[in-house]
Amino acid sequence: MAKIIIPTPLRKFTSNLATVAVKEGTVLESIKDLTKQYPELDKHLFNEEQQLRGFVRIFLGEDDIEDLEGNDTTVSQGDTISIIPAIAGGTN
Amino acid sequence: MEVQISGAVLNDIHSIAEKNYPYECCGFIYGSITMDEINITLATEVINDSGENKRVHYTIPPKAFMKAERYAIDHEIQLIGVFHSHPDHPPKPSSRDLADALPELSYFITSVHQGQALDTRSWRLTEDRRFIEEQIEIIPN
Numbered sequence: 001m002a003k004i005i006i007p008t009p010l011r012k013f014t015s016n017l018a019t020v021a022v023k024e025g026t027v028l029e030s031i032k033d034l035t036k037q038y039p040e041l042d043k044h045l046f047n048e049e050q051q052l053r054g055f056v057r058i059f060l061g062e063d064d065i066e067d068l069e070g071n072d073t074t075v076s077q078g079d080t081i082s083i084i085p086a087i088a089g090g091t092n
Numbered sequence: 093m094e095v096q097i098s099g100a101v102l103n104d105i106h107s108i109a110e111k112n113y114p115y116e117c118c119g120f121i122y123g124s125i126t127m128d129e130i131n132i133t134l135a136t137e138v139i140n141d142s143g144e145n146k147r148v149h150y151t152i153p154p155k156a157f158m159k160a161e162r163y164a165i166d167h168e169i170q171l172i173g174v175f176h177s178h179p180d181h182p183p184k185p186s187s188r189d190l191a192d193a194l195p196e197l198s199y200f201i202t203s204v205h206q207g208q209a210l211d212t213r214s215w216r217l218t219e220d221r222r223f224i225e226e227q228i229e230i231i232p233n
Contacts, residue, residue, distance in 0.1 A: 007157070055194075084158050087194070088149070088152065089192045
């Protein structure tokens, strides 16, 4: 199994778990295994076209998957996937 | 929900806000959450990644968020939210703050006037995407 670190704002949808064990495969398959376990997460992570929403960034270990092979990046046993929301704002 | 914070941690936030003036600062706040109370025990700065826009905008890079999450897990504390400053503006969420806000986080905003931190307020997003203010109680050191 691999594991996914759930960002604090989304833990209410994973019974407050900070990490969830998921199947290996591709990044997309691992995330889909997560949303299969916690279906309420699906609408927060994927849009109507079943693409990852814009504010969601995915890291495999220390690497942004956009610098690897995107959603098709291979996830191996023991890997750590992080779901990272964009944090921004300001005066104007 | 009421937010408790020690005077020392609030001073840390104010010092970071003043140091970065006239630019916006940003960072994470950590602590614990019970059913009806949040207790802030740590604030850590993140370098504002907004480039030329950092007078009026802040950006926390994804890697900084990832490190903050791991720090919280490793130290068995909770990531409570983020703080940032509004140089020469009130400590209220802007439309931009609202547009980019996430649920389940406390958003501390510090107003800094002429380089001096004046006031810090805490805000939380509702399910219908409005900000409501959280009462801050300062615990003496």
